[in-house]
Amino acid sequence: MSVEGAGPAAGDREHGVIHDIGYRHYDGPRLGRSYIQRSLFTESLKGSYGFGRAARTKVMPMLLLAAMCVPTLIIVVVASVTGGDELPVGYTAYLIQLQVVIAVYVAAQAPASVSRDLRFGIVPLYFSRPMRRVDYVRAKYAASATAVFVLLAAPLTILFLGALLTEMPLGEHLPDYLRSLAFAALLAVVLAGMGLVIAAFTPRRGLGIAAIVSVLLVLAGVQTAAQNIAVVEGADTAADYLGLISPFSLVDGVAHDVFGTDTVLWGEPPGAVGTAVFVAVTVLLVAGCYGLLLRRYRKVTGT
Amino acid sequence: MSDQATPATGASLIRTEGLTKRFGTVTAVDGLGVDVAPGVVGLVGANGAGKSTLLKMFLGLLTPTSGRASVLGLDVATEGERIRERVGYMPEHDCLPPDMSATEFVVQMARLSGLPRTSARERTADTLRHVGLYEERYRPMGGYSTGMRQRVKLAQALAHDPQLVLLDEPTNGLDPAGRDEMLGLIRRIGTEFGISVLVTSHLLGELERVCDSVVVIDGGRLLRSSSTADMTAVSSVVVVEVDAGEEDLAARLRRDGLGVERVGRLLEIGLRDDGIYDLVRDGAADLGIGLVRMERRRHRMAELFAARHDEGGDVRVG
Numbered sequence: 001m002s003v004e005g006a007g008p009a010a011g012d013r014e015h016g017v018i019h020d021i022g023y024r025h026y027d028g029p030r031l032g033r034s035y036i037q038r039s040l041f042t043e044s045l046k047g048s049y050g051f052g053r054a055a056r057t058k059v060m061p062m063l064l065l066a067a068m069c070v071p072t073l074i075i076v077v078v079a080s081v082t083g084g085d086e087l088p089v090g091y092t093a094y095l096i097q098l099q100v101v102i103a104v105y106v107a108a109q110a111p112a113s114v115s116r117d118l119r120f121g122i123v124p125l126y127f128s129r130p131m132r133r134v135d136y137v138r139a140k141y142a143a144s145a146t147a148v149f150v151l152l153a154a155p156l157t158i159l160f161l162g163a164l165l166t167e168m169p170l171g172e173h174l175p176d177y178l179r180s181l182a183f184a185a186l187l188a189v190v191l192a193g194m195g196l197v198i199a200a201f202t203p204r205r206g207l208g209i210a211a212i213v214s215v216l217l218v219l220a221g222v223q224t225a226a227q228n229i230a231v232v233e234g235a236d237t238a239a240d241y242l243g244l245i246s247p248f249s250l251v252d253g254v255a256h257d258v259f260g261t262d263t264v265l266w267g268e269p270p271g272a273v274g275t276a277v278f279v280a281v282t283v284l285l286v287a288g289c290y291g292l293l294l295r296r297y298r299k300v301t302g303t
Numbered sequence: 304m305s306d307q308a309t310p311a312t313g314a315s316l317i318r319t320e321g322l323t324k325r326f327g328t329v330t331a332v333d334g335l336g337v338d339v340a341p342g343v344v345g346l347v348g349a350n351g352a353g354k355s356t357l358l359k360m361f362l363g364l365l366t367p368t369s370g371r372a373s374v375l376g377l378d379v380a381t382e383g384e385r386i387r388e389r390v391g392y393m394p395e396h397d398c399l400p401p402d403m404s405a406t407e408f409v410v411q412m413a414r415l416s417g418l419p420r421t422s423a424r425e426r427t428a429d430t431l432r433h434v435g436l437y438e439e440r441y442r443p444m445g446g447y448s449t450g451m452r453q454r455v456k457l458a459q460a461l462a463h464d465p466q467l468v469l470l471d472e473p474t475n476g477l478d479p480a481g482r483d484e485m486l487g488l489i490r491r492i493g494t495e496f497g498i499s500v501l502v503t504s505h506l507l508g509e510l511e512r513v514c515d516s517v518v519v520i521d522g523g524r525l526l527r528s529s530s531t532a533d534m535t536a537v538s539s540v541v542v543v544e545v546d547a548g549e550e551d552l553a554a555r556l557r558r559d560g561l562g563v564e565r566v567g568r569l570l571e572i573g574l575r576d577d578g579i580y581d582l583v584r585d586g587a588a589d590l591g592i593g594l595v596r597m598e599r600r601r602h603r604m605a606e607l608f609a610a611r612h613d614e615g616g617d618v619r620v621g
Contacts, residue, residue: 022495023429023433023495023496023497024429025464025497026418026422026426026463026464028418028419028422029417029419030388030416030417030418030463031417031418031419032417033384035414035417035419036414036415036416036417039411039414039415040415043411043414052403052407053402053403053407053443054401054402054403054443054445057402116400116402117400120397120398120399120400120401121394121396121397121398122398122399122400124364124394124396124398125392125394125398125412125459126415127364128362128364128387128390128392128394129387129412129415129416130384130385130387130388130416130417131415132384
């Protein structure tokens, strides 16, 4: 189609040539719903870290990812100098200590994923494709949970690799690392669900961010304060159950009982009943978030 | 609504029978029966006439309260997903994320229609070129003008090479030049691309120019449905414009036995036979009047609204 050097009429010709190519029909394969769902999942996951978006949308997630990872490098360096078989901080303990960073990431990412689609009228356009509402909700939930999991798993992996490089015993660190990954996965599913639900009901992105940060941090704060009061008052069982209040302590409790991680926040689910209650609350929370999301999109057909 | 349309089932682009949609007590679409042949079809109606509701039912996104509709031979109530595989939709409202480039967005929409990644990229490049978006397609869409945004919206509707595109008010917000370009594109989609088009507008004049047939609805009811050629056919009135002395000319022509009416500065003469052109010419020459213009008048689609409930049942299109 090159018409370079075609003489004085090159400008006109070039325009003409572009039109002369004509319309080409597509007769290749058209893939089904599972491909479409996967496509939306990948796109949303990339979007959670600002890939395929304007440059400035990469800043926030990258800063937060750095905030999660940089301290682990320092920890690894310190550990290599001091030696010994243990890292100065446990895997899950590290994540809990950075719960503010995690909460901020969830708060920034969930609205960017769903509020954006609602606010700019993209959802009705999605549904004009061979995609069902349930496909949309599943893809968005999975993408969001994966994005949070990446944020959590990255520093854990650096800690683990650091431990191996400083020749700490693999036999002790590998199980701990795997358990902490399970913890991270569960935390990611819980946090992503809560974040998406709040974001899906607050189409204004700024409001969504504020709402999610406050819900997550206030719950964590209330949980800690109430638990401390209960301990001081000597109500130990009550104190243990207060772990249900915050998603962080909730997941901490479940992970302790189910995966065998060390509890970081004070207390643990009391006995078998406690375990059952913690697990049940987690399952209900996740199922509830999923159900609410489905409800939220049931009526969307466009404005 | 009539049943006379039954024979052409296979060739129908869109067919509805008694199609009705109610939202609570509001009836958005009321017993609509049309049978539209492939081509560029205009859907005309004032704001709130039920056009967008109708498009959403055609996409299978809204379930009809009663009645039936099929698009490309597929039932909207039961085969919505298969319809949406073959149909492209350009919504009236804004639907572009400002933080993405046109390329990224159209690729995504093509993939969400089931195209594999590489095909989606190729089709995106093609489609954006066809709608006339070049270098700016790599920039975030937040900074686009209304004209560019409308082009991207059109491109995403075409990205998966549909058999039919539903365009909801595509000329909204465009300046006259942008409007002309958009209408030209719509015409090309129907002719060069070989994709049928259903385009809505509240402006009759613009659809008159690009559509093969037009469906006019008002208050969710069918006013008229026929080919553009029928609607704008020449009428039996000759319009004559002169520079002065129209009253003298009128009097003279009446003496010649013609039915003449004065409408402002124009004379409207009932067409009896071709001889009246000679009579007008001779009359003007004898009276020394300058003849500015003499032509058969065409029906304007706008007259449909004036004529609204006089004729309703004429259903078969094109």
